Amino acid sequence: MKRGAAFILITAILFLCVGVSTVAQDTDGILTAGNVTPNPGDTFSISLYLDANTSLNAFRLLVTYDQSILTFVDVEDGAILSGIGTMVREVDGEPLTNEVALVWNEADPVEENGLLCKLKFTLSESLQPGAQTTVAVAGDPEEGWCLDGDLELYEFVPVSVKVMVAYPCDITFDGEGITTDIALNTPVSDVVSELESGGYTDVVIRDKDGTDKLWSALVGTGDTILASGNVFTVCIPGDLNNDGTESVTDYVILRSQLLNPGILSGVYEKAADLNNDGSVSVTDYVTMRAHLLAR
Ligand SMILES: [Ca+2]
Ligand SMILES: [Ca+2]
Secondary structure, three states: OHHHHHHHHHHHHHHHHHHHHHHHHOOOEEEEOOOEOOOOOOEEEEEEEEEOOOOEEEEEEEEEOOOOOEEEEEEEEOOOOOOOEEEOOEEOOEEOOOEEEEEEEEEEEEOOOEEEEEEEEEEOOOOOOOOEEEEEEEEOOHHHOOEEOOOOEOOEEOEEEEEEOOOOOOOOOOOOOEEOOOOOOOEHHHHHHHHHHHOOOOOEEEOOOOOEOOOOOEOOOOOEEEEOOEEEEEOOOOOOOOOOOOOHHHHHHHHHHHHOOOOOOHHHHHHHOOOOOOOOOHHHHHHHHHHHHOO
16 A cells, blocks of 8 residues: 555656646747737738747747638748748648748747747728737647757747727727827827727726726826727827826936937837837937927
8 A cells, every 4th residue: 555655646746747847838938919900901910029938949830810801921020030931731632721830940049039020911801890800829839840949849828819900090000009199198088089989999098007097187108098809009109108298208218218228118119219210219319309399
């Protein structure tokens, strides 16, 4: 009996160890992407990000979508790696029409987190506003694909991206679910009215801490818009501190960013790029100064 009990104990310990290591492998890398709202007939892109990357050497990512609504166009390399190719898998000799595989491998593993790639699709013409579909992206560990820096299995946490046909509205959202269409000094009530007039329902605007905002409050960079079950993010060029205005405070923050790049990130960094050339520079600083002096 004692030997039997010891065997059970050792088996239990082994099981626990295997269980723990399996959980750890699940966090090799997390794929993320924002919801997108293209118009019918649009060619649009989904920006796919990699977070919690442990060291990536090779992958085959399977992108699945509804081919009656979406047509895959191509994939564009992101910021953290280059040379992503595509392939179409076959099942029983027939190519899969609702899937494209993204393939990549490199001698030197990639350690960074950030923009992995942009997936371009064209949305069907004949769709009503509010119609939705999803694009799923997941790692394919078969046949030795998806390897980490030690050439062991790399397990991605997959992502499902909601694609919703845009409502006719002056506020639009880009491939990362971000809008830059809201002007400085715009109250919450105006944004809610505009979205609802376009057809969005259940519209709520929350501040950067997740608290619902009052109708009279100004919408600011970093706020979240919930609309028709989607989650979007606000970026207002010039507002770097979430108060919805452009003031000396934003000017001081922009100067700090130029002296110590990295203070701003995400939508706040995007909001500091006043001339929309993709980087925060002295030109943006001069532009903001001109804005403040012109008052
Ligand atoms: Ca501000
Ligand atoms: Ca700029």
